[in-house]
Amino acid sequence: MLKTKAGKLAELLRGKSRSSFGRNVNAVRKRILQSLKSDTKILLRSQLFDATWYLRRYPDVAAARLDPLTHYVRHGAREGRNPNPLFDGDWYLDSYPDVAAAGINPLVHYAQYGDLEGRDPHPSFSTRYYLEQNPDVATSGLNALAHFLLAGTGAGRRAFHPNAHYSKHVLKESQQLAIELPDIIQHIETMLFRPMFRVFIDGRDDAARAGTLASVKRQVYGGWSIGDLDWSRERTALEADDAGYIICLRVGDVLNERALYEFANAVNADPMADIVYGDEDFLENGVTRARPFYKPDWSPDTLESLNYLESTACVSAAIAAVAWSDARGSYDFMLRATEAASRVVHVRSIVCHRRRSADDPASMEDNAADIRALTGRLMRTGRTGSVTPAIEGYACYDVTVKSSTPLVSVIIPTAGQVAEINGRRVDLITNCIDSIERVSSYKNLEFVIVDNGDLGGDRCAALRARGCKFITFTEKKFNVSKKLNLGASIASGEMLLLLNDDIEPHAADWIERLLEHFEKPHVGVVGAKLLYPDMTLQHVGVATNQGNPEHLRRMHPADDRGYFFSSCTARDFSAVTGACMMARADVYRRVGGYTEALAISYNDVDFCFKIREAGLTAVFAPRAQLIHFESQSRSPVLDLAESEYFHARWAHMLTSDPYYNEESLEVLPGSFEVKHNPRWL
Incomplete structure (x- = not known):
């Protein structure tokens, strides 16, 4: 059958359309490939892509034997994978919607423009802060993050202001106290047990003592009295009924306003508690709260490495009476007290603002006193060994014990x-x-x-x-x-x-x-x-x-x-x-x-x-x-059936890690860094 002119024309147009479409597809493909090549060159020059880290972070890429940079440029960025430990692509796009709208690879944008514009690549890296603190970076030819990753970490430079995230916690805490104060007062009035706290202050600096004393007087819980303490002198024995609990503060340490309330609340919740302790932070320049120490729950092995309890603990008078007269310092007292205690309770709340942080350099006198305390601990527990600073000049210790030689x-x-x-x-x-x-x-x-x-x-x-x-x-x-x-x-x-x-x-x-x-x-x-x-x-x-x-x-x-x-x-x-x-x-x-139902995953945990x-x-x-x-x-690999088994078996232990405070510290990865956006903010 002969085709009409109209039919022939339509056929020609269809052919032309297919041909044009093919040319357009090829052109788009060519532009995409050119863009990918350009992105690859930019990232190679920037030195922001860490191939070793990428392969460890994403073992499926390593298992497939793919080039890590090529994978990131072609697939990884779109899949939300990150190119180094301090660039979070999803966070960058959420923080800067103009970049997301432009459809640009987030790392390429940071390498070309973000650094110059003062944008941050990660919640734990501040571009502006790093450049302000390190003016030599401008002459290095690297952008701020690349300089930090390649040179700054080894030189001990900071990625962001150390108190930037914690200041948000402090603000929220003060707001919460103002809101909760009427309920706290009412709760105190209805407590079944209202313990008395005897607060001892150790030190002779009158000005610093005044600040410590004032913090006790500001407590929202009123059941307290104050005494002086000198570990170098003989002390009269404490009688079990002298006070419900005692607290030993170093001069200059400041109790949080709700500290005694937190202790009293914990004792009412757990009447068998012999020792209650909380978290702490550091008073930078004597004023600004910084460097919080979110502590683990009771950790007897950690206590033999550093005195993580110290001024943040209250000890029942009955237990304190056992340790009081023989102790020759705070560490010695805490070691002796925990040896006598049956129940040690941790309150996940900042209860004390310290004049000296637990990770500050320590004096030779403090080191010597701590080593004597730990050496006494070894003797009392029937172990033979030696104690040395784990890091010279700091109050953390390596306890080496002579063990038996079993097969x-x-x-x-x-x-x-x-x-x-x-x-x-x-x-x-x-x-x-x-x-x-x-x-x-x-x-x-x-x-x-x-x-x-x-x-x-x-x-x-x-x-x-x-x-x-x-x-x-x-x-x-x-x-x-x-x-x-x-x-x-x-x-x-x-x-x-x-x-x-x-x-x-x-x-x-x-x-x-x-x-x-x-x-x-x-x-x-x-x-x-x-x-x-x-x-x-x-x-x-x-x-x-x-x-x-x-x-x-x-x-x-x-x-x-x-x-x-x-x-x-x-x-x-x-x-x-x-x-x-x-x-x-x-x-x-x-x-x-080992649980044989867990053939591959989770068996060690x-x-x-x-x-x-x-x-x-x-x-x-x-x-x-x-x-x-x-x-x-x-x-x-991860076996999903084993994951279900593990989570069902241990649901009661997975709700909260007793040794890592995920409410306040970063997770995924767990870095022990203060969380930039805690869930309660």
Whole structure:
């Protein structure tokens, strides 16, 4: 059938339209590719993209062997992924809607324009503040954030005004007190028990004493009296009925207006409380509240690293009477009091504004007094050891204890992999055992290798010849919990040391520094300090934030002090990583070992929770240091069914971490930094 002229014309137009559309698509594609190339060049010049950090933060990119910068430019920015630890793309777009409206890659915008315009890349980095404090940055050729990441962190420069976020908390607190004061007064009048507080002031600075005295007189709770204190003199014994509770303040310390009310409220809520303590901050220049110390709940192992209670605690007169006359300082008094106490309660409220912050340099006299106090603690608890400052000139301490030398069974599950590490081919299981035997000073060890039956005859024979025990995991489906329990079933040691095969010791005495904590009967599990090969932190304790386990201060420098020495002193945490953890064999078996329903995910945290449920503590030991190649032996994955099991099993323990205040401190990542936007603001 012949086509009409109209039909032919329509066909031609359709063909022309398809051809034009194709040309348009090609043109758009070309512009997109040019834009992506341009963005890549801009980010390369800016030095704002941290490829190593990106691959660690997003292991799926590493597992796919994708170029990290290309992935970020093409996909990552749109997916809300971040290019370095101090650039938050979603936050940047929310803060600057004009950038979002323009559809620009947020990091490219910051690199080209945002820095010059004084925009901030992250709630914890202030561009204007950094440039004002560091005028030399302008001559470096780098923008503010790039300079901080490449040079500023190592030089100890600040990313933002240290009090910028906390000032919001202080403002809100004062507003809340004004609103709640009538209810507080009414509550005090109806309290079933109205304890008396005897406040002792230590020090002879009359001007500073006046400020401390005035703060006691401003208390909204009226049941108090005041006395003087001199730790260097003999004190008359306290009678149990002299006062309900006593408080020892250093001269210049200022009680928050609601401090005694908070203590009285806590005692009414928990009449068995022997000691109640709260949080604190620092009076900068004697006036401005700064550097808050949001403390953990009762942490006996933390107390042996620093006196985190001090002026923020009230002690029942009955307990104080036991410690009072023999104590020769605040630390000594608190150590003795906690030894006699049955119940120690933490109030999550700032109750004291300190003249000297707990992380300030300490005098030689204070160091000497603290060391005497801790040495006395060792003697009273039947331990032999020594005490030295963990950081010279600061009031934080490393307590080294001579422990027994039990047989330690090192249980290593392995897939028998050979991995590439720093350009060299490494047989992981052989390297792990070689490095332990070569580096470690502790020798009473047995190695228990849990393989999959595929190590090969030569490797097995070589390891057996060195005394290694073997047990084979025969199931097809991977289950690290079953592998660890298999290893424990043939272990002869009094102590079990669970260890990944992608690990090398970094300190000769690492095993001794794990063992020494078991001289304390309340300790259930101890974890090590793990470093990446580039000497940044991989593990210094695990918190549960927003219901999920999280490694704290990950990728900070190896010498990071942490939050009030959290990275460099022994401390209690909710959990420690299973990549290197030690437990008593009898305790391991008593709690059922690792939960085999958790084949892949959460099993180490679950084990720590079972330990804590049994009334024991999980301790981080910073002097036990190892290098961890992390997931060289297996790609990290999350099993959703296991996540459901874990959250259902431990819902009662996931609502609030007792050792990390997620209401006031940042989460995801858990950095111990003051939250820039707390939920109650």
